[in-house]
Amino acid sequence: MKTLVWICSLVVLLLIAAVPGVSAEAYLHPETGMVFPDRLAGMERGTVTDFEKEHPGYGVSIGYNAPGITVTIYVYNLGMESLSDSLESPELLEHFGQVVEDVMQAGRMGLYNSLQKTSESVVVFPPRQSGRGALCATFSCVQQGVERNSNLYLLAFRNHFLKVRFTSDRSVQAQAEDTLDRFLAYLAASVAKETAAPSKVL
Secondary structure, three states, rough: OOHHHHEEEEEEHHHHHHEEEOOOOEEEEOOOOEOOOOOOEEEEEEEEEEEEOOOOOEEEEEEEEEEEEEEEEEOOOHHHOOOOOOOOOOHHHHHHHHHHHHHHHHHOOOOOOOEEEEEEEEEOOOOHHHHOEEEEEEEEEOOOEEEEEEEEEEEOOOOEEEEEEEEEEEHHHHHHHHHHHHHHHHHHHHOOOOOOOOOOOO
């Protein structure tokens, strides 16, 4: 029941709080210092949605798009005052189970057709010397008759959850793999211990 409420709440919030259009300026997330440029890995930044003012703990979401590719980044803390960066922390592992179940529940609600979870793993982002990684689940599905692959990433950074959904059409798989590599490289630099944000936009 809690999962259904979470999904429905996010759908409603996206409808009422979205800021349409593509901004020419980089978006800075104040609490983490993460910078989201207007272009990233060949994708255009679109909607930035702020849930925090009316729904504390829900944070913000940032969308990126390219032909056949949709990426949404969520930065939020669910009201937690302290959150360990460890991939083995109970809070992160529990929340990972919840967000994976959210995706499966969305499939049961009909938002995706033929939804299947294909893997769960721990991945290390490039560049590997950053030493940062994330919990990862992959899915396959059909949306509006189009076969798609979707990667879900979850990690913690500066007392916030960082969740990423990277979804692409199978028809653009080669391009999507290149875009994903470049996107994850930027993300790895953003959460590296030495700095809060990379100096180079890919």
